[in-house]
Every structure is written in structure tokens, then in C-alpha cells.
Amino acid sequence: MVLMESDSELERGDEAPDFELPGADGDTYTLDDFADYEALLVVFTCNHCPYAEAKVDELNHLAGAYDDLAVVGVNPNDAEEYPDDSFERMRERVEDGEIEYTAYLRDESQAVARDYGAVCTPDPFLFANEGDAFRLAFHSRIDDAMNPDAEPERYEMREAVEALLAGEEIPVEETPSQGCSIKWRDE
Template sequence: MVLVESDSELSRGDEAPAFELPGADGKTYSLSEFADYDALLVVFTCNHCPYAEAKVEELNHLAHAYGDLAVVGINPNDAEEYPDDSLERMEERVENGDVQYTAYLRDESQAVAREYGAVCTPDPFLFERDGDAFRLAFHSRIDDAMNPDAEPERYEMRDAVEALLAGEEIPVESTPSQGCSIKWIDA
């Protein structure tokens, strides 16, 4: 396991890169699928990383607590080297209720992760709907528990989502997420 910090090329106000990816529910998703939401939280994540695993409960909470927020998990990891990150395992996690995001998507080619500049799992990007586009509002960690065994004291992404949906300035400083490195196919 290699611990890395998030460091994307996307800047605040940048438009969310387009994608079309298969979901763990058997459907294919693109950005337009989420056009009815005021905010979109794209989280590059996976099944095997303890840092990503420690955030599943909070991501499930975010997906259920805010009706105007879509929570989209995208798993870009090399499933040949890490079989727990296969689409089949993702489907199992959705079917048994472990993962309850708005959508849990598989980025087999890793092109979407590269386009977003994602480097670790979890790597969260919060976008605000702006007409037909989503624009980056906040790229930061989910909470202040930086180790898988730690209990969070501050739910920073929750605070950011609430402010964004209320039309207010996000009251939280951006702090890089940290977690396992994305398992690149050509690495």
C-alpha cells in the first residue's frame, strides 16, 4: 500500500470532465444522468483500500441525507492485480447494501481518473450545477480522520455540501485527501 495525497489539475470553477461508465447496478452513467441534482460529489474510490473503506459509511450518509446531492463513486483500480476492485465485487457490495451511493461506477480504462487528476482512494471532488454543467466547487478530504482507524471529529465534506446547497460560501479550507495510490494498469 502506497499512501499518497490528492493533487489534481482541476481548479475551482473548472467544468467536470465528461464520462460514460458502467455502474454496479448494470446501467451506464454519464454526467447528464445527474442533471436533476444541484451538486455532484465524485469520489474516486475502491473496495480494497482501508482508507477508502473507512469512508463508505460517511459517503452512504451523504447520499441519503441530501436529496439535491448525487454521490458517485468511481473505481479506477487495476482489477487484474486487485480482484476485490472488479465490477463483480462492486456489484456484490451494492447488492448487499454495503455501498449505497447514487451510483458506483467502474473506470476500467482509467481514462476518467486521469482526466480528473485523481491520485488516491478516496479522492473527492464536489461540483455545483451551473446550467447544464457541473463546476468544481471543492476538492478536499471527506473528514478529518486521516487514518482508517481514527474517528472523525469534523465532517468537512458534509459542511461543504450544506453550504453549497444553501448557496453560501464553503466555510471549510481545502485539505488534500490521502489514501492508497490508484493502482494504475501501466505502473
């Protein structure tokens, strides 16, 4: 396991890179499928990383608590090297109710992770729907528990989502997310 900190090229105000990815629910998704939401949280995540696993409950909470927020998990990991990250395993977790995100998508080519500049799992990007595009509002960790065994004291992404949906400035400093490195396939 290689511990990484998030370090994307995307900056506040940048447009969300588009994608077309298969979902664990059997549908295929693009950014346009989330156009009815005021905010979009794209989280690069996976099934096997303990850092990503520690955030599943909070991501499920975010997906259920805010009607105007779409929570989209994107799994880019090399499933040949990490079978627990396979599309089949993603489908099982959605069907079993373990994952309750708006959508859980498979980035088999890893192109979407590269477009976003994602480096670790979890790596969350919060976008505001500005009518013509989703624009990056906040690229930061989900909460202040930086160790999988730690209990969060501050739910920073929750605060950011609430401020964004209320049309207010996000009151949280951006802090790089931390987790396992994305498992890139050998080129």
C-alpha cells in the same frame, strides 16, 4: 500500499470532465444522468483500500441525507492485480447494501481518473450544478480522520455540501485527501 495525497489539475470553477461508465447496478452513466441534482460528489474510491473503506459509511450518509446531492463512486483500480476491486465485487457490494451511493461506477480504462487528475482512494471532487455544467466547488478530504482507524471530529465534506446547497460560501479550507495510490495498470 503507497500513501498518496490528492493533487489534481482541476481548479475551482473548472467544468467536470464528462464520462460514460458502467454502474454496479447494471446501468451506464454520464454526467447528464445527474443533471437534476444541485450538486455532484465524484469520489474516486475502491473496495480494497483501508482509507477508502473507512469513508463508505460517511459517503452512504451523504447519499441518503441530501436529496439534491448525487454521490458517485468511481473505481479505477487495476482489477487484475487487485481482484477485490473487480466489477463483480462492486456489484456484490451494491446488491448487499454495503454501498448506497447514487451510483458506483467502474473506470476500467482509467481514463476518467486521469481526466480528473485523481491520485488516491478516496479522492473526492464536489461540483455545483450551474445549469450549463457541473463546476468544481471543492476538492478536499471527506472528514478530518486521516487514518483509517481514527474517528472523525469534523465532517468537512458534509459542511461543504450543506453550504453549497444553501447557496453559501463553503466555510471549510481545502485539505488534500489521503489514501492508497490509484492502482494504475502498466501501460
